[in-house]
Amino acid sequence: MDIDLSSEDLAFRDEVKEFLDSNAYKNGEDYNAWRLNWFKLAREKGGWDVPKWPVTFGGPGWTPTQHYIWEQQTAAAQIPWDLPFGLSMLAPVLMNYASKEQQDRFLPDIRERKVNWCQGYSEPGAGSDLANLKTKAVLADDGSHYTVTGTKIWTTLAHIADWMFCLVRTNDSGKKQTGITFLLIPMKQDGIEVKPIITLGGAHSVNMVYLNEVKVPVENRIGEQDKAWTYAKGLLQHERTGLAGISRSIVALEKLKKQAMTVKRGNATLMDDPAFRAKVAELEVDLLAVEFTELRSLAAAAGGSDPGPESSILKLKGTEIQQRVQKLTVEAGGIYSAAWGALPVGHKFAKGGMSGYLASRAYTIYGGASEVQKDVIAKNVLGIKKSSS
Amino acid sequence: MNFELSQEQQLIQDSVARFIDDKYALEARQKLVATKTGFSTDHWSTMAELGWLGLTVPESLGGFGGDQVDTMLVMEQFGKGLVLEPFVASTVLGTRAVILGATQQLKAELLPGLLDGSRQLAFAYAEEQAHFDLEDIVTHAKIDGTDFILNGHKSMVQHGASATQLVVSARTSGGQADTAGITLMLVDADSDGIKIAGFPTVDGQQAAEVTFDNVRVPKSRLLGSVDEGFDLLMQLVVDGILAVSAEAVGAMEVLYKDTVTYTQQREQFGHALSEFQVLQHRMVDMFMEYEQAKSLLYRATLEVAQSGLGALRTVHALKHFIGKIGIMIGENAVQLHGGMGVTEELRIGHYFKRLLVIDALFGNSDFHLQKFAA
Ligand SMILES: Cc1cc2nc3c(=O)[nH]c(=O)nc-3n(C[C@H](O)[C@H](O)[C@H](O)COP(=O)(O)OP(=O)(O)OC[C@H]3O[C@@H](n4cnc5c(N)ncnc54)[C@H](O)[C@@H]3O)c2cc1C
Numbered sequence: 001m002d003i004d005l006s007s008e009d010l011a012f013r014d015e016v017k018e019f020l021d022s023n024a025y026k027n028g029e030d031y032n033a034w035r036l037n038w039f040k041l042a043r044e045k046g047g048w049d050v051p052k053w054p055v056t057f058g059g060p061g062w063t064p065t066q067h068y069i070w071e072q073q074t075a076a077a078q079i080p081w082d083l084p085f086g087l088s089m090l091a092p093v094l095m096n097y098a099s100k101e102q103q104d105r106f107l108p109d110i111r112e113r114k115v116n117w118c119q120g121y122s123e124p125g126a127g128s129d130l131a132n133l134k135t136k137a138v139l140a141d142d143g144s145h146y147t148v149t150g151t152k153i154w155t156t157l158a159h160i161a162d163w164m165f166c167l168v169r170t171n172d173s174g175k176k177q178t179g180i181t182f183l184l185i186p187m188k189q190d191g192i193e194v195k196p197i198i199t200l201g202g203a204h205s206v207n208m209v210y211l212n213e214v215k216v217p218v219e220n221r222i223g224e225q226d227k228a229w230t231y232a233k234g235l236l237q238h239e240r241t242g243l244a245g246i247s248r249s250i251v252a253l254e255k256l257k258k259q260a261m262t263v264k265r266g267n268a269t270l271m272d273d274p275a276f277r278a279k280v281a282e283l284e285v286d287l288l289a290v291e292f293t294e295l296r297s298l299a300a301a302a303g304g305s306d307p308g309p310e311s312s313i314l315k316l317k318g319t320e321i322q323q324r325v326q327k328l329t330v331e332a333g334g335i336y337s338a339a340w341g342a343l344p345v346g347h348k349f350a351k352g353g354m355s356g357y358l359a360s361r362a363y364t365i366y367g368g369a370s371e372v373q374k375d376v377i378a379k380n381v382l383g384i385k386k387s388s389s
Numbered sequence: 390m391n392f393e394l395s396q397e398q399q400l401i402q403d404s405v406a407r408f409i410d411d412k413y414a415l416e417a418r419q420k421l422v423a424t425k426t427g428f429s430t431d432h433w434s435t436m437a438e439l440g441w442l443g444l445t446v447p448e449s450l451g452g453f454g455g456d457q458v459d460t461m462l463v464m465e466q467f468g469k470g471l472v473l474e475p476f477v478a479s480t481v482l483g484t485r486a487v488i489l490g491a492t493q494q495l496k497a498e499l500l501p502g503l504l505d506g507s508r509q510l511a512f513a514y515a516e517e518q519a520h521f522d523l524e525d526i527v528t529h530a531k532i533d534g535t536d537f538i539l540n541g542h543k544s545m546v547q548h549g550a551s552a553t554q555l556v557v558s559a560r561t562s563g564g565q566a567d568t569a570g571i572t573l574m575l576v577d578a579d580s581d582g583i584k585i586a587g588f589p590t591v592d593g594q595q596a597a598e599v600t601f602d603n604v605r606v607p608k609s610r611l612l613g614s615v616d617e618g619f620d621l622l623m624q625l626v627v628d629g630i631l632a633v634s635a636e637a638v639g640a641m642e643v644l645y646k647d648t649v650t651y652t653q654q655r656e657q658f659g660h661a662l663s664e665f666q667v668l669q670h671r672m673v674d675m676f677m678e679y680e681q682a683k684s685l686l687y688r689a690t691l692e693v694a695q696s697g698l699g700a701l702r703t704v705h706a707l708k709h710f711i712g713k714i715g716i717m718i719g720e721n722a723v724q725l726h727g728g729m730g731v732t733e734e735l736r737i738g739h740y741f742k743r744l745l746v747i748d749a750l751f752g753n754s755d756f757h758l759q760k761f762a763a
Contacts, residue, residue, distance in 0.1 A: 127727050128658070129659075132657070153728070154728045197732055198732065200738045200741075200742065206728075266522070275755040275758065276755065330745070334521065334753070335515055335521075335545040336545070338545065338591055338746045339545070339591070340591045341589060354591050354745070357745075358591075358731075361731055364724060365723075365727055365730070365731065369724070371665070371667050
């Protein structure tokens, strides 16, 4: 055990820094062109456009330490926006369970950020209890396609998605977990209607998706019919790992500290306020710990495939920390945090503070609500058996 | 000691509760939020007709002659509907400032309009550099013959853009954070040199930034005496704290009750959510803290009604607790509703947002804990 970065790691860190610096977005540049070019250049570095992908699929094959360095550096730098749905959630399922043909068909577009994917898991009656999903898919007699009918809810960015990966029910008999199938469905077609759901603070990111007798070719099924529960759960673990956002929280907290130093309180600043300072310090302590919890789990999982139930610990701790950072940002904004929209004066950072905080309330709900994640840890990590259910 | 309401108080409470039932379903409220003024002038007239705008105006001056306890009863009901009309700004703070500080002549001029709702006041006290310190005032007024000349900037003036007059705290002498040297005055919203920029707040209400550029204010518009306005300022803020705390308690009640109802209706894993013990305990925590908040509210309100600023310490305790617990109950209500909790469609999110704003008004939870401990 030691904490030093090797000379290779230090060299790697410099290389990442240099890459991020020299390819940062320049004001006035065409954003989209910059974005696509950035991914192209990252690819030429040897899979830096897909850091988490295995080497066999073109990933960089980094050590856990290198991943950590990448996370740290990219959290503080300006990198192009990216969505997790195709890259981090669907791609591992395709790599593990799809046919070679399907991999060749879908992975390149995901890698080149050419298509947007959305996640059609949740339904009105199937939230935490995902296996309760009812969207029905019936295989045609000739076996050529499925006809899909049902309602998905909370589908993030369905309104800009080209494709949806979707869990459907193909079998009603037996346990709920059996009888689920994984389909890839193009979004722009008859029979699919997307209706916005407006969330706290007026944002539109989630949707209802109504599927009405949508025909899906059987080639779009991943893996076997009725057997998708395993694939679906593996995907959720990848989703959770991505939601912890630890490096981002570290950067956000540093930014908040700087901002709090601009908030005057008498002859001092808000950072000199003992109550505020203590809350910042508590967050820093938690971050010091959770950063190493993540590193330890990365190290343990090195070489392994799915992250396992430990992903629940990181998700729980990471999202809670993100929420606390957001809450402190609101507190630091004082009365100005209450303003909605343009404000003539006041702390500049107060403006995004409240909407960031409100959005963060969903972090402990999606990707597996906290209460249910704790059940997962109790059962799968602590080995506690429940008498009922 | 007695926590029973008098017959008169019961009548007020019932009539406000009826008003909320009739007028303040979520959909109706959100329609008002979307209008330009952000509230209903019809409701405002109704409040005038029912005598609520004169709740704490002495009977001799045409009011109901009530005190902070009566305001509490009204505000708690208002909190259950998230009322949008400028009752706190104009009645609890503005009219009260007039009653406590204006000359007989000024009262005679203002009160008829305040009681019938045609005149509307706002309270401009907060400043950017002050964080939450009331006495930290840079806006200043200089005497010039029979006028004051007012310069400076006030922030987050609740309902500032629809007000006809503003109650303004200004420095007339002393250093930036001295309690001596503060003067309150009444300023016409259409005075030369005044700029009022209104904007919405996250809870669907309205506020304004106000700039004074050599605004002339006749000495006859003074509230209280020159340089000695701090006590009056404190009295108003204390009344404001009691009012929004009562509103918060009403909002908390809606949040915990809606959560209990929802978790009994929603099923996952073949069980109502309310059957899961971890959720039961969470809801019991919400309920217990709500009860504690209500106790502190009663305690502070009764103490202030009896001994005014002598009860300041309890007021600090109250505002600390309301901020902390309001957010705790709001966050849990959202969490226990799952995805539904973060939608604008359910009412709980709106109550939560109001509680967030209430925490920021008149000093947040941390600020008041420090004042309490000092
Ligand atoms: C902003 C946002 C984006 C989302 N994006 C997507 C998306 O792109 N694709 C998608 O498929 N889904 C998405 N979701 C859905 C998300 O995964 C669900 O909201 C989540 O699984 C919780 O389900 P629910 O909302 O039905 O809450 P419920 O399952 O009804 O849970 C409500 C409350 O009950 C608790 N609870 C439930 N069961 C138990 C139990 N057994 N024991 C104790 N407590 C329990 C929960 O923890 C929660 O607090 C999104 C949700 C949100 C809010």
